[in-house]
Amino acid sequence: MAKSSKKSNIILIIPTLIYLNIMTFFPIAYLVYLSFLKWNLFEHKGTFVGLQNFIQLLSPGSLFYQSLSITLLFAISATFSEFLFGLGVALLLNRENIIAKIIRGILIVPLMMAPVLIDMIWKYLYNPVLGPLTYFANMMGIMQPNFLDSEPNVFFSLIAVDIWQYGPFMVLIILSGLLSLPKEQFEAAAIDGANSFTQFRYIILPLLKPILSIAILFRFVDSMKVFNKIYILTAGGPGRATETLSYHIFYYSLGFTYDVGYGAAVSILFLIVVLFMTLVFMRAFMKDMFVKGRVQ
């Protein structure tokens, strides 16, 4: 627009920049400082120990590696299963049908409920003493289903909750993608004799690629951050089997040892992992967005 508005451009953005700098970059700078300290929160002050926290957590066999691999395992399996669920359900619901309509309406419910409440409902459903799912398992002859207190059951139980909670996110996005597909191409393909599988593989999937990348990016990043589910359902257990990075950081800095320096060092590595993966993913699959800030 007009040249005269040059000054006001800056004025419009400045509040955001100042606010976000104070509220994120400042705490992160403080986090970097904390990571060089040995500081138990019950002591008045920390002592400077240089890179000792990082050396500790990068040494072979450290809890950090263990927690990182648990986090990645959870994030990859949750994202992958939600992707398959989302694709399947979206294709199923992409039709005029009364049940499909009802389901499309209630899909938003899990996304609008407090995540903590969802975790509680499932904690009740899985409850070994009075949970309905325990009762169903008993009816099928499994006397102690151990949904949450044994490996590997606990992973499947957590992922089932995650699919229930965030599967609808994938479904809604993929459905909106399916609706925006150009109809002519299908008619042309049908005339050429393409069956529904070839149509799906060679027409639908490539057209949906940008939308699928966005959905996967959001789900992957968000499932790496998983905290509530762990806190409510397993508290990191059994043993350390489900201690994801968010929970690990919380547990060491504000829960168990109050060792903020160590927590800060883990936080920094976690932040680097998450942001690095986000950027790599966006560069690989969302070039358009990198250039124009959007897809389509």
Add this chain to the structure above:
Amino acid sequence: MKLTMRDLIINVLMIILLIWIAFPLFWLFISSFKSNVSIFDFPPTIFFQISLDAYKVALSWEWLNYFKNSIIASLSSAFSALAIGVPAAYALARYEIKRKNFTMITILSIRMMPPIVTIIPLFLMFSFLNLIDSHLSLILVYTTFNIPYVIWIMRGFIEEIPKEAEEAALIDGASVFQIITKVVLPISKPGLITTLIFCLVQAWNDFLIAFVLTNVNAKTVPVALASLVGTRWVLWNQLFAVGVINTIPALVLAYLIRNYWVKGLTLGMVKG
């Protein structure tokens, strides 16, 4: 014949799906009407004497106070985020700005950042400032996490409206702020409401941030709910009654913007 078989399979699959989605919601809802005794029945009962025990607790002063805290935190943070973010969204939609993409991606990375990473230094910083367990600390942090939503969603909506009205207003001598408040915002009302609702719901449902930053005075509903679980005898009916009440406003708001769910969920990256 072949077609009907296919229809049958599709309908069966849809009914299974409906049960999968509805079953936890159904249990949440019916269990909230169980009495303090029948909630412990095993096997769990579907038919029981309806009781309002749980709702009496959920609407007691203690819980109403948590609801009040949740309302204060989400309303204030949503409106602050709009006030701070909308002008920036406008500038990013309309003007040539140096390093625009870098700015957008940086703002997006705040949405992607794990909250646990900033919440621990913020906890310490707020402790020095004596702001722990205050509404202000919660509002400040929620505003931070809401701003990326405001900027990304609103920029998308603003880019979709034609520039002519703004150009005419500019020729009439209107200032940028007048253009935003009098021309752009009225046209992009659906965008504004969508953004507001996503911000509200995000703050309303947050657990981690409120859990670290509050303990008594500013405690929100999700944190109060979670604190029930540690105890040995959980009165699940009370927990679920609070949960039902907590969910209703979010669902009403979601219904109002039913055409914009996908846009909101993906920060405007996918046009729903």
